[in-house]
Amino acid sequence: MKGTRYSGHFIYMKKLAATLLFALPAFAQTAAKGVNLYSIESDIAIGREEALRLTSALPVVHDPKLDEYCSRLMGELARHADSRFAYSFVVYEDRRPSAPVWVAMQMPLDAFSARPREPVALAGGPIFIPISLIASAPDEATLAFHLAHAVAHVSLRHSTRLATREELMDLAAVPLTQVQSASGAVVQVSTQVARQTAVLSMARQFERAADTLATGIMAEAGYDPAKALASLEGQGTPEARRRMETVLAKRDSLPEAVYGADTGAFEEIKALAAGIRLFSIGVFSRWSITTTSPEPFLLVSFSPS
Numbered sequence: 001m002k003g004t005r006y007s008g009h010f011i012y013m014k015k016l017a018a019t020l021l022f023a024l025p026a027f028a029q030t031a032a033k034g035v036n037l038y039s040i041e042s043d044i045a046i047g048r049e050e051a052l053r054l055t056s057a058l059p060v061v062h063d064p065k066l067d068e069y070c071s072r073l074m075g076e077l078a079r080h081a082d083s084r085f086a087y088s089f090v091v092y093e094d095r096r097p098s099a100p101v102w103v104a105m106q107m108p109l110d111a112f113s114a115r116p117r118e119p120v121a122l123a124g125g126p127i128f129i130p131i132s133l134i135a136s137a138p139d140e141a142t143l144a145f146h147l148a149h150a151v152a153h154v155s156l157r158h159s160t161r162l163a164t165r166e167e168l169m170d171l172a173a174v175p176l177t178q179v180q181s182a183s184g185a186v187v188q189v190s191t192q193v194a195r196q197t198a199v200l201s202m203a204r205q206f207e208r209a210a211d212t213l214a215t216g217i218m219a220e221a222g223y224d225p226a227k228a229l230a231s232l233e234g235q236g237t238p239e240a241r242r243r244m245e246t247v248l249a250k251r252d253s254l255p256e257a258v259y260g261a262d263t264g265a266f267e268e269i270k271a272l273a274a275g276i277r278l279f280s281i282g283v284f285s286r287w288s289i290t291t292t293s294p295e296p297f298l299l300v301s302f303s304p305s
């Protein structure tokens with residue numbers, strides 16, 4: 001079997017029955033605040049369209065075991081997030097530079113700026129998981145934290161809130177440039193700088209909010225936030241230290257708990273992800289993957305056109 005083609009293939013999480021909770025769930029404690037010009041339906045429609053575009057542009061990886069594992073883990077986390085969205089995922093190959101991929105990506109927030117790269121969280125639920133994140137995670141709880149972080153971006157509607165902010169700033173910028181027509185160029189530049197600064201500052205706030213909610217989600221799903229802390233500490237960067245402070249603050253606010261969640265499959269899946277290799281077969285528009293797992297040849301190709 002070879003050359004199987006996939007396009008727009010998503011695995012939608014089953015909406016799970018609401019669970020009776022004795023405490024306010026993580027999501028309810030960190031509800032999205034702030035202006036959003038978009039409706040929930042718009043979030044879902046925008047994300048779906050963007051996901052189709054990304055799925056056709058990215059080297060998407062499909063492996064039955066990997067998909068089943070991610071589906072299970074994502075399902076556990078999504079139970080504790082905003083239930084108005086259907087969280088879905090796609091695993092993509094990010095370990096290999098691919099020019100068309102970077103051009104196609106105009107990603108929300110910091111998805112492609114740091115290592116290990118965080119998943120790309122689109123409005124309304126689609127989440128794109130870089131395979132390196134799975135292959136490099138030290139343990140399942142750390143992976144759960146990164147996935148919960150993406151789920152949190154969706155729940156908190158960060159994509160459309162950022163878009164709202166940009167739209168409002170566009171509107172606000174108009175009178176400025178009109179009033180000072182003589183030095184219009186200067187105003188234009190300073191407006192642009194102010195705009196970028198404001199958007200960056202908002203994006204940073206969103207990262208903190210996503211980490212806070214992710215900490216609550218992982219804890220409710222039975223994963224110890226201390227594992228996320230250890231992983232961030234190991235990164236040793238100023239950004240990781242800032243994230244640690246956020247996770248620590250949230251963890252300290254949680255009740256004492258015994259964290260026993262474990263699928264028992266992490267090490268196998270990690271090795272599988274590490275062994276998957278995706279290579280170009282001929283033209284740029286087609287890809288195929290192989291793996292060092294016992295199944296001798298595993299096959300996925302994709303076509304961006």
Ligand SMILES: [Zn+2]
Pocket residue numbers: 109110118149153207210
């Ligand atoms: Zn983020």
